[in-house]
Amino acid sequence: MNYEQYPLLNSFSQCDDGSWHAEDIKSAIRKSGITLRGLCERYDLPYGSVSKAISQPLKKGELAITDYLGVPVQLLFPTRWTVDGQRVRPRYADKYTTVAEYLSC
Numbered sequence: 001m002n003y004e005q006y007p008l009l010n011s012f013s014q015c016d017d018g019s020w021h022a023e024d025i026k027s028a029i030r031k032s033g034i035t036l037r038g039l040c041e042r043y044d045l046p047y048g049s050v051s052k053a054i055s056q057p058l059k060k061g062e063l064a065i066t067d068y069l070g071v072p073v074q075l076l077f078p079t080r081w082t083v084d085g086q087r088v089r090p091r092y093a094d095k096y097t098t099v100a101e102y103l104s105c
Helices: 007-011 022-031 036-042 049-055 059-069 090-095 099-104
Strands: none
Touching: 007 022, 022 036, 022 049, 022 059, 036 049, 036 059, 049 059
C-alpha cells in the first residue's frame, strides 16, 4: 500500500507525526461537493462526527471520510491505524506500528 495510488494525497501537507493536515482533509471533502454536515447525514452519523474525526480519533467518522474520498483509512489517518487495518487505541499506542512509522523506515 502506497500513497502513489491515491493522487488526492499528493495535494495534502504532511504533519511532523506523519498524519495529514486537517484543513487538507476538510478541503478535499468540500471540493467534492458536500459539506461536513452533509457527510454526517449521508452516513447517518451524529452531527459533528466527521468534523471531530478529522482532529481526533473517532472510528465511525474516520471510516465515513475514507469511504467517501475513496482512500484507505490506513493512509488517510496513518497515526490511528496499522498497516493491516487495525485500529490503534491511544491507551496502547506503544504496542502498535502505525502506517506513518512503517513508511518512514
